[in-house]
Amino acid sequence: MSEQTQTKDRTQQAGRYEPRAIERKWQARWHADELYRTPDDDPRPKWYALTMFPYPSGDLHIGHWYAMSPSDAHARFMRMRGHNVLFPMGFDSFGLPAENAAIKRHVHPAEWTASNIERMREQLRAMGTMFDWTREVVTSSPEYYRWTQWWFLQLLSHDLAYKKQAAVWWCPNDQTVLANEQVLDGKCERCGAVVAKRDLEQWFFRITRYADELLDFSGLEWPEQVQTMQRNWIGRSEGAELRFGLDAPGADTEEIRVFTTRPDTVYGVTFFVLAPEHPLVARITTDEQRDAVRAYVEATSRETEIDRLSTEREKTGVFTGAYVINKFNGERVPVWIADYVLLTYGTGAVMGVPAHDQRDFEFAKKYGLSIIPVFQHPDWDGGELTQALGHGGRMINSGPFNGTPDEEAIAAVTRYAEERGFGAGTVSYRLRDWLISRQRMWGAPIPIIYCDEHGAVPVPEHDLPVLLPDDAEFRPTGESPLTYHEGFLHTTCPRCGKPARRETDTMDTFMCSSWYQMRYIDPHNGERPFSREQARRWLPVDQYTGGAEHAVMHLLYTRFFTKAARDMGVVEFDEPMRRLFNQGQILGPDGQRMSKSRGNVIAPDDQVERWGADTFRAYLMFLGPWELGGPYDPSGITGVHRWLNRAWNVATGDAGTASLPGAPPTRDLRRWTHKTIAKVTEDIANFRFNTMVAALMEFTNYLTKTRESGEPVDAVAWDDALASLVLMMAPSTPHIAEELWARLGRPYSVHTQSWPEFDPALAMEDEAEVAVQVNGKVRDRLLLPRDAAEDVARERALASEAVAAHVAGKDIARVIYVPNRLLNIVVK
RNA sequence: GCCGAAGUGGCGGAAUGGCAGACGCGACGGUCUCAAAAACCGUUGGGCUUCACGGCCCGUGUGGGUUCGACUCCCACCUUCGGCACCA
Numbered sequence: 001m002s003e004q005t006q007t008k009d010r011t012q013q014a015g016r017y018e019p020r021a022i023e024r025k026w027q028a029r030w031h032a033d034e035l036y037r038t039p040d041d042d043p044r045p046k047w048y049a050l051t052m053f054p055y056p057s058g059d060l061h062i063g064h065w066y067a068m069s070p071s072d073a074h075a076r077f078m079r080m081r082g083h084n085v086l087f088p089m090g091f092d093s094f095g096l097p098a099e100n101a102a103i104k105r106h107v108h109p110a111e112w113t114a115s116n117i118e119r120m121r122e123q124l125r126a127m128g129t130m131f132d133w134t135r136e137v138v139t140s141s142p143e144y145y146r147w148t149q150w151w152f153l154q155l156l157s158h159d160l161a162y163k164k165q166a167a168v169w170w171c172p173n174d175q176t177v178l179a180n181e182q183v184l185d186g187k188c189e190r191c192g193a194v195v196a197k198r199d200l201e202q203w204f205f206r207i208t209r210y211a212d213e214l215l216d217f218s219g220l221e222w223p224e225q226v227q228t229m230q231r232n233w234i235g236r237s238e239g240a241e242l243r244f245g246l247d248a249p250g251a252d253t254e255e256i257r258v259f260t261t262r263p264d265t266v267y268g269v270t271f272f273v274l275a276p277e278h279p280l281v282a283r284i285t286t287d288e289q290r291d292a293v294r295a296y297v298e299a300t301s302r303e304t305e306i307d308r309l310s311t312e313r314e315k316t317g318v319f320t321g322a323y324v325i326n327k328f329n330g331e332r333v334p335v336w337i338a339d340y341v342l343l344t345y346g347t348g349a350v351m352g353v354p355a356h357d358q359r360d361f362e363f364a365k366k367y368g369l370s371i372i373p374v375f376q377h378p379d380w381d382g383g384e385l386t387q388a389l390g391h392g393g394r395m396i397n398s399g400p401f402n403g404t405p406d407e408e409a410i411a412a413v414t415r416y417a418e419e420r421g422f423g424a425g426t427v428s429y430r431l432r433d434w435l436i437s438r439q440r441m442w443g444a445p446i447p448i449i450y451c452d453e454h455g456a457v458p459v460p461e462h463d464l465p466v467l468l469p470d471d472a473e474f475r476p477t478g479e480s481p482l483t484y485h486e487g488f489l490h491t492t493c494p495r496c497g498k499p500a501r502r503e504t505d506t507m508d509t510f511m512c513s514s515w516y517q518m519r520y521i522d523p524h525n526g527e528r529p530f531s532r533e534q535a536r537r538w539l540p541v542d543q544y545t546g547g548a549e550h551a552v553m554h555l556l557y558t559r560f561f562t563k564a565a566r567d568m569g570v571v572e573f574d575e576p577m578r579r580l581f582n583q584g585q586i587l588g589p590d591g592q593r594m595s596k597s598r599g600n601v602i603a604p605d606d607q608v609e610r611w612g613a614d615t616f617r618a619y620l621m622f623l624g625p626w627e628l629g630g631p632y633d634p635s636g637i638t639g640v641h642r643w644l645n646r647a648w649n650v651a652t653g654d655a656g657t658a659s660l661p662g663a664p665p666t667r668d669l670r671r672w673t674h675k676t677i678a679k680v681t682e683d684i685a686n687f688r689f690n691t692m693v694a695a696l697m698e699f700t701n702y703l704t705k706t707r708e709s710g711e712p713v714d715a716v717a718w719d720d721a722l723a724s725l726v727l728m729m730a731p732s733t734p735h736i737a738e739e740l741w742a743r744l745g746r747p748y749s750v751h752t753q754s755w756p757e758f759d760p761a762l763a764m765e766d767e768a769e770v771a772v773q774v775n776g777k778v779r780d781r782l783l784l785p786r787d788a789a790e791d792v793a794r795e796r797a798l799a800s801e802a803v804a805a806h807v808a809g810k811d812i813a814r815v816i817y818v819p820n821r822l823l824n825i826v827v828k
Numbered sequence: 829g830c831c832g833a834a835g836u837g838g839c840g841g842a843a844u845g846g847c848a849g850a851c852g853c854g855a856c857g858g859u860c861u862c863a864a865a866a867a868c869c870g871u872u873g874g875g876c877u878u879c880a881c882g883g884c885c886c887g888u889g890u891g892g893g894u895u896c897g898a899c900u901c902c903c904a905c906c907u908u909c910g911g912c913a914c915c916a
Binding site: 229233239258259260261273313338339340341342344345346349350351352353358359360362429430548552623624625627628630631633635636637638639642643645690691693694696698701770771772773775776777781802813814815816818821822824825826 | 847851852
């Protein structure tokens with residue numbers, strides 16, 4: 001029998017790699033054995049790994065796989081490294097799509113949601129993740145939203161929730177209110193419809209109370225980008241609130257306040273501007289100006305937010321006929337209204353300092369208002385200004401402050417204002433309180449009852465949950481369907497027992513996701529959202545992964561919730577997630593976002609059917625750096641599939657082994673094994689999955705070559721090499737690893753084994769290839785003993801013909817030697 | 829406009845001061861096959877040169893700089909992608 005046929009027979013005996021069969025087999029076994037059940041009473045150090053839970057839209061798409069497979073691999077790695085790992089999964093199942101489906105197809109959102117969850121749970125299982133399903137959390141289940149309502153009551157009783165009439169963003173398409181964060185470029189974040197303002201009674205959470213604390217990221221390993229986005233969103237500005245006297249016949253107040261970051265420019269105020277919607281506008285406008293003002297206010301209200309926020313367009317405004325008095329110098333300046341002033345920031349008013357603010361400058365130029373510089377800026381020659389002056393120089397035209405240098409000006413003027421009662425130093429934020437009311441049915445009902453006598457009365461804790469009716473009618477009306485549901489609406493006042501009405505708004509779904517990570521630790525607790533003991537054991541989350549699109553909403557809200565929970569005595573830490581990693585976004589093969597209309601959608605189920613879950617998982621990791629995302633190229637997956645085949649063949653076949661512990665091929669095998677362990681360990685720990693897979697491929701290629709060379713190697717070293725390979729594959733390709741582990745005759749399960757140890761002594765090469773350069777250009781390569789001395793290297797280099805040719809006839813000016821790497825001969 | 833990330837073969841990418849292109853895809857050549865697919869083996873940055881072995885030059889968005897040595901550090905600019913954007 002020839003050599004060839006022998007090999008063939010061995011392969012046949014071992015069987016071919018058939019991913020679908022082994023994946024089904026092991027998934028069933030793991031499930032039956034509860035392999036991934038996370039015990040609470042495990043003495044090993046805990047590791048809470050979390051990946052953002054999905055909205056149950058009906059199908060797992062490639063983005064879920066891209067987010068979850070590497071996350072799962074890392075969690076599995078931590079488990080093999082000796083941690084008791086909690087890696088749970090659930091569904092963020094309240095929200096608009098279910099309700100829209102209900103309107104369109106006349107199914108109850110609960111039904112639609114339940115069947116979607118059912119389907120997605122199966123798809124998630126097919127992925128081969130180590131989720132502990134006994135801890136599953138479904139935010140739309142009464143067992144969960146009961147506690148969401150409990151949180152609302154807690155926040156209310158700690159004065160962190162309140163109700164007020166407010167102009168709020170309204171989406172005419174979704175027929176609901178939106179939070180500021182859900183409005184992008186004046187459009188609904190969800191459906192793209194142009195939004196408008198509406199006045200409604202709404203519930204808010206006092207997130208602004210935590211604005212300063214939310215700016216503190218110390219102790220958090222979060223991407224700089226997310227921190228920056230949150231800082232920008234919170235928008236902290238230091239400055240002063242200054243008081244101006246009001247000189248308008250119709251006004252009932254004598255004073256108006258304005259926030260400024262430049263109180264030091266107050267002597268340069270030549271006009272004053274109010275937002276067109278400012279409540280004072282109607283009262284201070286003089287009769288002569290009334291028509292013009294009214295027309296302007298109306299025109300503004302008709303503008304879309306997009307137009308209004310455009311920086312390009314020319315500033316417009318109208319004089320009100322009123323004046324204010326600058327208390328610092330007694331000057332009387334005109335009050336205008338202009339749409340570049342926003343009612344929602346500061347006090348809705350701006351002091352116009354055209355010499356030092358570009359926006360004010362443009363406004364003053366257009367309307368012929370005077371411009372008075374109050375700093376002798378070094379770049380300014382004293383002539384007419386063509387643009388506003390920046391910081392720098394000493395104060396001028398500023399009465400007692402003349403000569404004060406730029407750096408001291410703000411503090412000096414603020415102090416003076418405080419002494420004279422003209423105002424005070426203060427801090428202003430862009431962040432607004434979090435509006436949580438939604439005029440929708442498929443959300444957690446706000447647990448409030450309205451009584452004619454007692455007003456808004458919280459539902460007593462023991463009456464929770466306030467259940468959603470299962471027979472509500474769905475009509476797109478702009479009000480919650482709960483409003484029409486008599487059974488839900490009518491109740492009695494918890495205080496007096498008289499007939500009362502329930503709140504019909506539900507809570508923003510971001511509330512559900514603000515605390516879900518806390519529920520996973522104790523998901524079946526019927527007494528509390530979670531026990532104190534469990535919180536001490538598991539929280540906070542050690543590693544969170546998810547998309548950067550949640551940087552300012554979910555991730556800011558959950559931080560707020562945690563801080564509020566701490567102040568309410570519910571938890572004992574300050575931050576919900578210690579480490580955060582943002583993966584990139586996976587795109588269609590054409591580099592565009594995947595969408596049905598573009599026809600570039602890759603269905604994960606198809607990929608799994610064709611290649612198996614392991615191949616698909618590993619390929620998603622192999623594509624490129626996880627944080628970058630990028631296009632999915634369906635043709636490249638064959639490379640990963642071939643690798644798994646090679647790994648299968650090398651691990652299931654025989655090698656020509658013997659007891660040869662000291663032989664050179666054995667040393668080489670040991671070296672490769674430990675070099676790979678070092679590389680893979682480092683890569684997976686740092687979320688560099690692409691180079692991790694590449695290292696495993698290289699190792700597999702090396703093993704294949706070694707086996708095919710026919711050179712005998714030591715049996716123990718060979719077994720160690722194969723075991724190491726399989727162990728290192730276990731986090732990323734869990735099914736084939738389990739199968740190969742069994743075929744190597746090792747005890748079940750590969751996933752409960754320890755991660756292979758790296759021995760630096762074994763990884764050490766005893767020879768090194770040293771590049772020899774002449775004037776920085778590589779002319780030869782030498783194989784030298786490890787850590788060879790410089791003179792040895794130099795002598796060998798000069799003996800090389802290729803090197804000598806470039807050195808001949810020249811003087812050696814310098815030699816740079818980097819042991820084991822390079823020798824550079826500098827000649828003149 | 830401001831802030832951040834990125835720009836490397838035909839493509840995804842690797843290398844963060846020391847041999848550019850690891851690992852893959854694709855392509856080309858081969859083995860097997862009636863054939864195709866699959867699988868496996870080999871070659872593959874560009875150019876010039878040599879019968880051949882080989883040798884030489886160029887090359888990491890562009891232009892400068894630092895250095896014995898730069899994809900990597902510094903300065904200026906261009907492009908792409910994110911985020912923010914009249915926030916007083």
